[in-house]
Every structure is written in C-alpha cells, then in structure tokens.
Amino acid sequence: MARYKLVVIGASAGGLTAIEKLLAPLPKDFGLPIVIVQHISPDSENYMVTLLNNNLALRVKEADEKEVVKPGTVYIAPPNFHVFIEEDLSITLSVEERVNFSRPSIDVLFETAAISIGNQVVGIVLTGGNQDGAMGLKMIKDRGGLTIVQSAEEAQVAIMPSIAIKTSHPDYVLTLSQISDLLLRVAGDFNPM
Amino acid sequence: MKTPSPDEINKIELDLLLEAVYKGYGFDFRNYSKAHILRRLTYFQNVNGLQSFSQVQDLILHNKSKMKELLGELSIKVTEMFRDPAFYLTLRKRVIPLLKTYPFPKIWIAGCSTGEEVYSMAILLREEGLLKRTQIFATDFNEKAIEKAKKGVYSIDKIKHYTVNYQKAGGKNSFSDYYRVIDNRVEIDPGLRQNVQFALHNLVSDAKFETVNMISCRNVLIYFNKELQDRVINLFTDSLINGGYLVLGMKESLLFSSKSGLYKTIDNDRKIFQKKLLGEK
Structure with a gap:
C-alpha cells in the first residue's frame, strides 16, 4: 500500500457539518496533515477555524504563507486566497484569478498537491453544488494518489460528489464515517510508530 | 537506467526553461514558488498549443514577442482598487x-x-x-x-x-x-x-x-x-x-x-x- 504524506479535502454547500463529522473521530496525533478548501465568502472571517478547534481533537488553523504542514493539524484555506502545495509540503497562498468561480478553489489545491507529491496524496471530495474538485481529483487519481468521494446519497448537496465520481472514477465512494475509518487505516500505515 | 515519470520530466524541463529565460532575457524566476510558476507556464503551454516546456523554451528563445507574452503570464495581474x-x-x-x-x-x-x-x-x-x-x-x-x-x-x-x-x-x-x-x-x-x-x-x-x-x-x-x-x-x-x-x-x-x-x-x-x-x- 502506498505511503501517504498529505490529505486534501474539498467541500462546498453543506461542507462545514460534513467536515466536522468526518474529522471528529480522528485523534490529535493523527499521522497526516490535512488541508481543506471549503468555499466561503471572500469577506467572511474564517469562523470555521474557531468552530472546528472547539469540536475536534485535531489542531485547526488557517493556512499560513510558506508554512510547512504538519501531522495532526488541519489547515483551512483563508477566504479569498488559493492554496498551493509545494514539493516540500509548504504552502503558497495566491490571489490569482478565481477558478470555477471560486477563490479558494478545490481544483487548485488538488492540482498543485497532485503535481508536487503525486501518489503520496489522499484527495477527498465532499458535499457541494458545483463542479470544483472533480478535475483536481482526477489529477490525483492519474498520479496514483488515493481518491475518495462522499456518497452522493449521503451528501447534503449531491452535485459536487456526483460530478467528481463521474470525472475521476475515484478509488472509493463512501459515507463520512467510512471515510474516517479509511483515513485512520491509511495514516496508521504511514506512521507505524 | 531509471525511467523518469512524466511529472519528473516536466520539472526538469521547467528548470531548464527558467534557466533559458534568465540567460536569454535576464528575468530570474528561479526563486519563485514552483507550484505557481508551474501553473502559469502550463497555461501558457496549453494556449500556445505546445506539448512540453522544452517546446516553450524553443519558442521563447527564438521569438521575443512570445517572451513578452510569457512575462505577462508570469506577472500577477489580479488587483483591485482599495483592495482590503x-x-x-x-x-x-x-x-x-x-x-x-x-x-x-x-x-x-x-x-x-x-x-x-x-x-x-x-x-x-x-x-x-x-x-x-x-x-x-x-x-x-x-x-x-x-x-x-x-x-x-x-x-x-x-x-x-x-x-x-x-x-x-x-x-x-x-x-x-x-x-x-x-x-x-x-x-x-x-x-x-x-x-x-x-x-x-x-x-x-x-x-x-x-x-x-x-x-x-x-x-x-x-x-x-x-x-x-x-x-x-x-x-x-x-x-x-x-x-x-x-x-x-x-x-x-x-x-x-x-x-x-x-x-x-x-x-x-x-x-x-x-x-x-x-x-x-
């Protein structure tokens, strides 16, 4: 089984609840860093960070410029910035054009992670009402990374998972609690200590 | 002999292209964010109908106006009045x-x-x-x-x-x-x-x-x-x-x-x- 270095998650409408449910079972010493793009209004404060920090064992913070991501930590894309993943697992923030009408865009996060660390990335697409994330997930899949989509039946808004499934033919289509279990197994494999 | 993956080849060609841009025109992008440069140049490659960064290199070394276009692609033009x-x-x-x-x-x-x-x-x-x-x-x-x-x-x-x-x-x-x-x-x-x-x-x-x-x-x-x-x-x-x-x-x-x-x-x-x-x- 491949050894993974990073989990990237994309979510849109209904995402906050889904993300909380997905990450709640993960322990604070979870063996992989997690970077999340949740579509959010450009003007909003990043309330997600506070909310998730209160409700998860994992440490949650806004992704900072040039920060190297660490296991056991969740990084949330700041409003109005794209997040790029570099080869050394550091973060670059960008104010470039919106992609899929979104900044941050899920495709941009997934695409840069796929190109930078290829088969060592786990990509997850959750609930949402647009097509962001589908192309990026395909790029992860093409490079031998692990690809997971929330089952469209379970998702609060099924459009984004459905398009991601159709476009990328992911390795797994699962419910949130099944994805949590899979993440625990994958991280355990990565970090046998 | 090892076989480089397509991504590895792409990155080798990217480094060579940035070297060519620097040596040919004096613009030094070698210390820019790699993920950023890779995205922008991939876009440039695609709109010019090229298959690889080696082809981009060939094009810009022999065609100054294309080099200017590439410079435009690498500069960040997203800005607004009274941003923040x-x-x-x-x-x-x-x-x-x-x-x-x-x-x-x-x-x-x-x-x-x-x-x-x-x-x-x-x-x-x-x-x-x-x-x-x-x-x-x-x-x-x-x-x-x-x-x-x-x-x-x-x-x-x-x-x-x-x-x-x-x-x-x-x-x-x-x-x-x-x-x-x-x-x-x-x-x-x-x-x-x-x-x-x-x-x-x-x-x-x-x-x-x-x-x-x-x-x-x-x-x-x-x-x-x-x-x-x-x-x-x-x-x-x-x-x-x-x-x-x-x-x-x-x-x-x-x-x-x-x-x-x-x-x-x-x-x-x-x-x-x-x-x-x-x-x-």
Missing part, C-alpha cells in the same frame, strides 16, 4: 498623519501591476491633502501592465465593487468624483497621476530604486520563496529612510527576513511595519 479596505482605513489613521510631517514625502509602490493600487493611494493622499507634495514611484517588471497603469482606464464592471471598497476604506467623498465613464469603461481622473512616475523595475534583479518614506508591496512576496523574500526585504530596507513605513499584503510578513529586527509592527493584521529610528529598540 481595512488596510487603507488603518493607513489613513496611523500612517498618513506621520507622512504629513515630512515636507515632500516619497512613496514607492512596488509591483504596481495595472495601477489600481496606485490610484487608490493617490485618492487617499488627495483626501488627506497630501497628494500635491507627494512623489509616487510606481514600478513593475511587466511592461504591458505599466502601460495600462499609465492610462488609468478600467472596465466599468468593477466600479460597483470598488465603490463599496472605497466607502469601507474611509473614503470622504463620492467615489464617482474620481472617474468619468466612457462607453463601458471608466477613466480615472488624470490629475491623480500628476506626481506619479511609472517605471519598469524588477524586484528580483534590479538595484535600489529611490530612498523613500513608504514602500507598498502587496501580494508580490507570496510568489517568492523564502530566500528571495529575504533579498527583496533587504532591498526595501536599503530604500527606506529610518522611520519609514513598509506595508505588505494581508498574508505576507517579515518572518523570513534577516532584517525583521530593524522593524517594529504598527498593525500586524494590516501588515503595516515601520523601520526603526537609529538606536530605537
């Missing part, structure tokens, strides 16, 4: 009163792109009664962007958004005082650029530009790696008078600068820093 209004509001309250104490303040807007930030600054200075005695230097490495900045003509679609920004930034008048509508475009009041000198300048390779009282360089450093950020902050430090201000983009900082000890933080959320006076702790 809270920043301008803080600037107005905490920095402008001190700039007013200088008889002829100089301001350098580094990486000014198509000029939106230059005109925002000029409007703010005019409202504070400071524009007439202030010299603004607005620089960018992208020739086309500078040309557009000099004209000060923008699409009308964005005016609604800019108006909201202007009001949130503490604007004292009506935003429409500063432009006139021509068809579906707006022309910014040419009077605003009376004391603006637009110039080509490359932060990566060019020397100190001027000695100034304030430098504004917003959302440029995020595209540089840590070493290059350090070098550019050094350049800024050399260009600022003691007590001068350095203002950066909302996600930028002096964290990777060896000169950070020479600055004090005026507002960390708005990224406003001040170069200390001699002997100041």
Whole structure:
C-alpha cells in the first residue's frame, strides 16, 4: 500500500457539518496533515477555524504563507486566497484569478498537491453544488494518489460528489464515517510508530 | 537506467526553461514558488498549443514577442482598487498623519501591476491633502501592465465593487468624483497621476530604486520563496529612510527576513511595519 504524506479535502454547500463529522473521530496525533478548501465568502472571517478547534481533537488553523504542514493539524484555506502545495509540503497562498468561480478553489489545491507529491496524496471530495474538485481529483487519481468521494446519497448537496465520481472514477465512494475509518487505516500505515 | 515519470520530466524541463529565460532575457524566476510558476507556464503551454516546456523554451528563445507574452503570464495581474479596505482605513489613521510631517514625502509602490493600487493611494493622499507634495514611484517588471497603469482606464464592471471598497476604506467623498465613464469603461481622473512616475523595475534583479518614506508591496512576496523574500526585504530596507513605513499584503510578513529586527509592527493584521529610528529598540 502506498505511503501517504498529505490529505486534501474539498467541500462546498453543506461542507462545514460534513467536515466536522468526518474529522471528529480522528485523534490529535493523527499521522497526516490535512488541508481543506471549503468555499466561503471572500469577506467572511474564517469562523470555521474557531468552530472546528472547539469540536475536534485535531489542531485547526488557517493556512499560513510558506508554512510547512504538519501531522495532526488541519489547515483551512483563508477566504479569498488559493492554496498551493509545494514539493516540500509548504504552502503558497495566491490571489490569482478565481477558478470555477471560486477563490479558494478545490481544483487548485488538488492540482498543485497532485503535481508536487503525486501518489503520496489522499484527495477527498465532499458535499457541494458545483463542479470544483472533480478535475483536481482526477489529477490525483492519474498520479496514483488515493481518491475518495462522499456518497452522493449521503451528501447534503449531491452535485459536487456526483460530478467528481463521474470525472475521476475515484478509488472509493463512501459515507463520512467510512471515510474516517479509511483515513485512520491509511495514516496508521504511514506512521507505524 | 531509471525511467523518469512524466511529472519528473516536466520539472526538469521547467528548470531548464527558467534557466533559458534568465540567460536569454535576464528575468530570474528561479526563486519563485514552483507550484505557481508551474501553473502559469502550463497555461501558457496549453494556449500556445505546445506539448512540453522544452517546446516553450524553443519558442521563447527564438521569438521575443512570445517572451513578452510569457512575462505577462508570469506577472500577477489580479488587483483591485482599495483592495482590503481595512488596510487603507488603518493607513489613513496611523500612517498618513506621520507622512504629513515630512515636507515632500516619497512613496514607492512596488509591483504596481495595472495601477489600481496606485490610484487608490493617490485618492487617499488627495483626501488627506497630501497628494500635491507627494512623489509616487510606481514600478513593475511587466511592461504591458505599466502601460495600462499609465492610462488609468478600467472596465466599468468593477466600479460597483470598488465603490463599496472605497466607502469601507474611509473614503470622504463620492467615489464617482474620481472617474468619468466612457462607453463601458471608466477613466480615472488624470490629475491623480500628476506626481506619479511609472517605471519598469524588477524586484528580483534590479538595484535600489529611490530612498523613500513608504514602500507598498502587496501580494508580490507570496510568489517568492523564502530566500528571495529575504533579498527583496533587504532591498526595501536599503530604500527606506529610518522611520519609514513598509506595508505588505494581508498574508505576507517579515518572518523570513534577516532584517525583521530593524522593524517594529504598527498593525500586524494590516501588515503595516515601520523601520526603526537609529538606536530605537
């Protein structure tokens, strides 16, 4: 089984609840860093960070410029910035054009992670009402990374998972609690200590 | 013999292309964020119908106008008037009163792109009664962007958004005082650029530009790696008078600068820093 270095998650409408449910079972010493793009209004404060920090064992913070991501930590894309993943697992923030009408865009996060660390990335697409994330997930899949989509039946808004499934033919289509279990197994494999 | 993967080949060709751009034209992108450069150049490769970065290299080495296009692709043209209004509001309250104490303040807007930030600054200075005695230097490495900045003509679609920004930034008048509508475009009041000198300048390779009282360089450093950020902050430090201000983009900082000890933080959320006076702790 491949050894993974990073989990990237994309979510849109209904995402906050889904993300909380997905990450709640993960322990604070979870063996992989997690970077999340949740579509959010450009003007909003990043309330997600506070909310998730209160409700998860994992440490949650806004992704900072040039920060190297660490296991056991969740990084949330700041409003109005794209997040790029570099080869050394550091973060670059960008104010470039919106992609899929979104900044941050899920495709941009997934695409840069796929190109930078290829088969060592786990990509997850959750609930949402647009097509962001589908192309990026395909790029992860093409490079031998692990690809997971929330089952469209379970998702609060099924459009984004459905398009991601159709476009990328992911390795797994699962419910949130099944994805949590899979993440625990994958991280355990990565970090046998 | 090992077989390089397509991504590995792509990265090798990318390094060679950046080397060619540097050796051929003197533009050094080797210390930019790799993920950023890779995205932009992949876009350039695709719109030109090319199959690889090696083909891009061949094209730009033999075709100067294509090289100019590539430069345009690598410069960040996403900008807006009064972007991050809270920043301008803080600037107005905490920095402008001190700039007013200088008889002829100089301001350098580094990486000014198509000029939106230059005109925002000029409007703010005019409202504070400071524009007439202030010299603004607005620089960018992208020739086309500078040309557009000099004209000060923008699409009308964005005016609604800019108006909201202007009001949130503490604007004292009506935003429409500063432009006139021509068809579906707006022309910014040419009077605003009376004391603006637009110039080509490359932060990566060019020397100190001027000695100034304030430098504004917003959302440029995020595209540089840590070493290059350090070098550019050094350049800024050399260009600022003691007590001068350095203002950066909302996600930028002096964290990777060896000169950070020479600055004090005026507002960390708005990224406003001040170069200390001699002997100041």
